[in-house]
Amino acid sequence: MRKLLLIAAPLALLASPVLAQSSTGNVIVNGAVASRCLFTTNSKTITITELAQTGTGAGAGSLDAATVNGRNETLVGWCNSSASTMTVTATPLTNVASVATGFVNRVDYTATANANSVNATDTSVGALAAGTPANVGLFTGNVLVTLSAASTAAGLLVAGAYAGNVAVTLAPAI
Amino acid sequence: MKKIALIALAASAAALATPAAAQSASGTVGVTGTVAAKCTAITPITGTITLNELALANGTVDAAFGAQTGGLTRSFTVNCTGATPSITVSSDALNHSTDPTTANGYTGRVHYTSTLVADKATTGTATAVYNTADVLPAATTTNLGAPLKNAASNVRVTVSTGHTTNATDLLKAGSYSSTISITVSPT
Numbered sequence: 001m002r003k004l005l006l007i008a009a010p011l012a013l014l015a016s017p018v019l020a021q022s023s024t025g026n027v028i029v030n031g032a033v034a035s036r037c038l039f040t041t042n043s044k045t046i047t048i049t050e051l052a053q054t055g056t057g058a059g060a061g062s063l064d065a066a067t068v069n070g071r072n073e074t075l076v077g078w079c080n081s082s083a084s085t086m087t088v089t090a091t092p093l094t095n096v097a098s099v100a101t102g103f104v105n106r107v108d109y110t111a112t113a114n115a116n117s118v119n120a121t122d123t124s125v126g127a128l129a130a131g132t133p134a135n136v137g138l139f140t141g142n143v144l145v146t147l148s149a150a151s152t153a154a155g156l157l158v159a160g161a162y163a164g165n166v167a168v169t170l171a172p173a174i
Numbered sequence: 175m176k177k178i179a180l181i182a183l184a185a186s187a188a189a190l191a192t193p194a195a196a197q198s199a200s201g202t203v204g205v206t207g208t209v210a211a212k213c214t215a216i217t218p219i220t221g222t223i224t225l226n227e228l229a230l231a232n233g234t235v236d237a238a239f240g241a242q243t244g245g246l247t248r249s250f251t252v253n254c255t256g257a258t259p260s261i262t263v264s265s266d267a268l269n270h271s272t273d274p275t276t277a278n279g280y281t282g283r284v285h286y287t288s289t290l291v292a293d294k295a296t297t298g299t300a301t302a303v304y305n306t307a308d309v310l311p312a313a314t315t316t317n318l319g320a321p322l323k324n325a326a327s328n329v330r331v332t333v334s335t336g337h338t339t340n341a342t343d344l345l346k347a348g349s350y351s352s353t354i355s356i357t358v359s360p361t
Contacts, residue, residue: 020210020211020212020256020359020360020361021210021211021212021213021214021360022212022213022357022358022359022360023213023214023215023219023252023357023358024219024355024356024357024358025215025218025219025220025250025355025356026219026220026353026354026355026356027219027220027221027222027223027248027331027353027354027356028221028222028223028351028352028353028354029222029223029225029265029268029286029333029351029352029353029354030222030223030224030225030349030350030351030352031224031225031226031227031228031239031268031284031349031350031351032225032226032227032228032348032349032350033227033228033229033345033346033347033348033350034227034229034347035347036229036233036347038231038232038233040232078233078279078344080229080233080280080344080345080346080347081346081347081348138280138346139278140278140279140280140344141279172347
């Protein structure tokens with residue numbers, strides 16, 4: 001009988017249950033968002049019905065800068081990167097009609113775009129070229145475009161239609 | 175006379191050698207065993223789900239994760255010995271690597287749903303669903319109510335339903351990452 005107990009005891013120890021065991025793991029989920037800028041309102045028009053001074057004064061027929069300066073329109077856009085930039089390219093108001101001595105067919109101006117409380121400017125004076133890029137960072141909302149510093153060479157404005165352009169470029173820089 | 179005496183001695187010796195009653199010795203050895211409730215991952219519960227571009231063209235989150243490559247589901251093979259194992263799932267949100275904040279119409283955090291499915295040995299499946307939020311809820315646990323099916327790819331996790339705290343928020347550019355934690359328990 002003593003031998004029987006001695007044999008049974010080790011067998012019982014071997015059969016003791018182990019602790020419950022769970023299995024655990026992780027799955028990594030990765031994504032990315034590309035740097036991007038987008039205009040949701042990308043075109044507006046500033047209409048100046050008369051560029052020249054009216055009346056009979058000494059300046060009659062020459063540029064009335066007040067008709068240009070301060071005129072503005074609002075685009076709407078966004079950039080999702082802190083390194084985003086905004087650049088303005090101002091193209092002068094020009095008239096395709098030919099000029100004669102004492103007349104001009106070009107009105108220059110400065111265009112300023114404001115987004116995220118940052119200004120980017122460009123003047124149409126001289127050769128067509130973009131202004132200096134301004135860092136607007138990450139923003140969403142209005143891009144206010146304002147005209148200023150209108151000027152011409154000395155002379156009277158030739159009658160006809162004048163057309164210019166302000167191009168605002170938002171660029172992600174990453 | 176001498177012979178007689180010898181015979182008598184022999185008879186006496188024979189009497190001394192008479193066998194006693196047969197006596198056997200018997201015993202038993204008990205053999206017992208147990209199987210602990212346990213779950214073991216036959217294929218490691220690891221993997222990567224690559225969502226790629228998270229934003230739509232308008233800058234908001236693509237709820238369907240349409241730019242993903244490799245699929246939105248990962249499968250694992252787990253063996254469980256318990257009669258009614260449980261599955262548990264949780265995760266953090268997809269957070270921007272440097273700026274997961276939400277402000278001014280932008281966010282660096284994308285929430286999503288993790289759906290963990292386990293096949294039952296009987297029939298059907300058990301499902302544990304976890305939705306991330308700005309304040310992460312506790313992990314979601316579901317008991318199968320039946321043994322885990324003894325088959326390959328019997329546990330699967332799927333991500334879906336990307337969204338942001340404010341539906342109109344634009345996503346900040348950059349890298350986003352999240353980790354889904356999965357546990358299969360024997361009880």
